[in-house]
Amino acid sequence: MEVDKGKGEAEETRKVAEADRDTVTLKSSDGKLFEVSKEAAARLSTVLAGMIAGGSIDDNGTDLKQIGSEALENVVDYCNKHANSIPSAALISSSISFNTAPFKEPEEWERKFVDRLSHDALFDLVEAANFLGMERLLDVTCHKISEMMKGKSPDQIREVFNIKNDYTKEELEEIRQELAWAFYDD
Amino acid sequence: MAAVISAVLGNDDILREILLRLDFPTCLVRAAAVSTRWLRHASDPALLRRFARLHPPRLLGCFIHSSDFPLRFVPLPQQPPELAAVIRRGRFDFGRGAGNVSDCRNGRIIVFVMPENGMPGEDTLFCPLLPGRGTAVIQNPQISAQPCAILGYYSTEFLFHDGGGGGMSVSAVTVMRSERQAWVRIQDLQAGVWGEGRSSDMIQLPATWHRCENFALLANGKLYMICMVQYILAIDVASMSSTCIRLPDGVQCGYDANLALSSAEGSGFCLAHVKKLQMQVWCYSMDCRNIGNWRLIDTINLHKVFARFADRTWASFGAIVRVHALGDNADFVFLRIQNKVLYLDMSSRKVEKMSDLKRFVLPELCSFLVEMDEKFGVTYLDYLSPSQ
Numbered sequence: 005m006e007v008d009k010g011k012g013e014a015e016e017t018r019k020v021a022e023a024d025r026d027t028v029t030l031k032s033s034d035g036k037l038f039e040v041s042k043e044a045a046a047r048l049s050t051v052l053a054g055m056i057a058g059g060s061i062d063d064n065g066t067d068l069k070q071i072g073s074e075a076l077e078n079v080v081d082y083c084n085k086h087a088n089s090i091p092s093a094a095l096i097s098s099s100i101s102f103n104t105a106p107f108k109e110p111e112e113w114e115r116k117f118v119d120r121l122s123h124d125a126l127f128d129l130v131e132a133a134n135f136l137g138m139e140r141l142l143d144v145t146c147h148k149i150s151e152m153m154k155g156k157s158p159d160q161i162r163e164v165f166n167i168k169n170d171y172t173k174e175e176l177e178e179i180r181q182e183l184a185w186a187f188y189d190d
Numbered sequence: 191m192a193a194v195i196s197a198v199l200g201n202d203d204i205l206r207e208i209l210l211r212l213d214f215p216t217c218l219v220r221a222a223a224v225s226t227r228w229l230r231h232a233s234d235p236a237l238l239r240r241f242a243r244l245h246p247p248r249l250l251g252c253f254i255h256s257s258d259f260p261l262r263f264v265p266l267p268q269q270p271p272e273l274a275a276v277i278r279r280g281r282f283d284f285g286r287g288a289g290n291v292s293d294c295r296n297g298r299i300i301v302f303v304m305p306e307n308g309m310p311g312e313d314t315l316f317c318p319l320l321p322g323r324g325t326a327v328i329q330n331p332q333i334s335a336q337p338c339a340i341l342g343y344y345s346t347e348f349l350f351h352d353g354g355g356g357g358m359s360v361s362a363v364t365v366m367r368s369e370r371q372a373w374v375r376i377q378d379l380q381a382g383v384w385g386e387g388r389s390s391d392m393i394q395l396p397a398t399w400h401r402c403e404n405f406a407l408l409a410n411g412k413l414y415m416i417c418m419v420q421y422i423l424a425i426d427v428a429s430m431s432s433t434c435i436r437l438p439d440g441v442q443c444g445y446d447a448n449l450a451l452s453s454a455e456g457s458g459f460c461l462a463h464v465k466k467l468q469m470q471v472w473c474y475s476m477d478c479r480n481i482g483n484w485r486l487i488d489t490i491n492l493h494k495v496f497a498r499f500a501d502r503t504w505a506s507f508g509a510i511v512r513v514h515a516l517g518d519n520a521d522f523v524f525l526r527i528q529n530k531v532l533y534l535d536m537s538s539r540k541v542e543k544m545s546d547l548k549r550f551v552l553p554e555l556c557s558f559l560v561e562m563d564e565k566f567g568v569t570y571l572d573y574l575s576p577s578q
Contacts, residue, residue: 123195124194124195127194127195127197127198128194130198130204131194131197131198134198134201134203134204142204142207143207146204146207146208146211147211149208149211150208150209150211150212150213150217153208153212153217153220153221154212154213154217154272155271155272156220157220158220158221158223158224161220161221161224162224162225165195165199166195166196167196167199167224167225167228168225169224169225170225170226170227171223171225171226175226176223179222179223179229180223181322183219183222183223184279184320184322185216185276185279185280185319185320186215186216186217186219186220186276187219187220187223
């Protein structure tokens with residue numbers, strides 16, 4: 005997938021080639037290698053932070069067998085973009101996450117980042133983010149999926165996400181009647 | 191394509207995270223109708239509690255009642271389409287005899303309705319957003335226990351409060367009083383019947399009883415009553431012990447100054463004080479030693495924020511501003527200046543005009559709030575939960 009590389013990012017990549025210690029190399033299930041800022045990886049992924057701290061990072065490419073190259077490219081892209089973006093006040097304080105705090109709305113660049121993804125790529129990325137313990141990326145991708153349900157009827161949601169309706173006709177009718185206020189006049 | 195989507199949505203933790211991010215309770219309910227598994231998660235009390243915290247109640251609009259017309263609902267302008275649809279499906283007409291509102295919260299309202307056949311009026315509970323649920327007449331509670339002293343005045347208020355179990359409860363607050371003494375009884379409505387309730391001891395008041403417009407608030411386990419010019423009477427609902435809270439310096443209720451209370455997150459309450467074209471917002475809370483403290487949280491020059499709606503006569507005639515309702519945590523306020531009812535969002539200072547009344551406005555005008563919040567979802571999703 006073509007990704008716009010900002011100037012800062014290109015510089016970052018070059019620097020990385022010169023001195024390896026600022027980055028980690030990740031290997032996708034299909035054997036492709038990706039470089040990611042060590043600082044960003046450790047900050048954004050609890051799993052990668054654990055691997056870095058525990059010394060289980062392989063210089064020749066740490067195997068991430070559960071993640072395909074397309075999803076891993078997006079993960080790495082997200083980490084690098086995150087490292088380059090100026091975090092807003094909201095994100096700085098996100099290290100302390102209160103259960104009661106409202107969700108932090110995706111930043112403009114995060115919104116753009118998930119908006120350009122195909123359906124498949126988005127769900128692949130959710131899986132990867134979940135596997136790598138990337139709370140913020142999971143937040144942003146789940147937010148995108150919930151947005152896809154906005155204004156849709158149960159039928160439309162089932163269609164978009166290919167979900168089987170296992171309600172009986174009577175059960176569904178009961179829900180519609182009891183919860184009429186939530187349904188559109190369709 | 192189907193494989194990865196079903197893997198992701200098949201993961202309970204991820205599905206729950208997605209459900210929690212839906213903007214409105216209506217979206218959550220429609221999601222629950224997708225499949226029985228989605229319903230199981232959407233109706234899980236733990237998820238609903240989190241959902242409720244993440245999506246605070248939304249203000250839909252207010253009720254306005256004046257001598258010109260019966261009680262009517264005025265939606266807040268520029269609602270998101272999801273809420274506009276909910277309002278469109280609601281039924282807000284309570285008939286020509288609809289008059290005073292006791293309380294309105296979480297989509298429920300208690301209105302005094304005079305039947306057109308000349309029968310005596312009745313306090314009636316409506317759920318305007320759920321027209322299918324019908325109405326319930328609320329009888330006045332019987333008072334069995336009486337205070338020993340003879341008290342001349344008697345009044346009963348009906349108030350909504352968070353019942354703790356996810357739904358809203360109705361309580362009746364009966365006050366008997368003389369000039370410097372008061373006796374208060376609180377009873378809860380359970381399955382349509384008033385419970386026995388609890389009474390205070392005879393309360394000796396530090397000043398003369400003076401009932402203000404926005405009289406009572408039931409919040410965080412306490413009943414607060416603005417019933418003296420410079421004091422609020424606070425009663426602990428569980429123990430019925432009472433204290434009188436002195437208002438901050440310069441704050442009092444009177445002819446040209448008035449007050450409104452609202453509940454504050456966690457404990458305590460918020461107070462709006464309007465005098466002429468100045469509004470102060472205070473927060474009262476208890477510190478770790480259980481000592482109450484007032485904190486000034488906002489000062490607003492109403493002439494400035496109302497710029498667009500301001501009238502030249504306001505200053506010259508010394509317009510009196512009435513505060514009709516204060517939102518929880520003082521998020522917003524409804525005010526009336528002369529014949530205009532205005533809504534003010536505190537953080538953005540955004541103002542909306544709710545109503546222009548005819549020239550003669552009797553002071554009985556009241557605005558009450560309709561909110562839609564998660565509790566519809568809680569109550570109904572619980573009811574439908576297949577896990578029972």
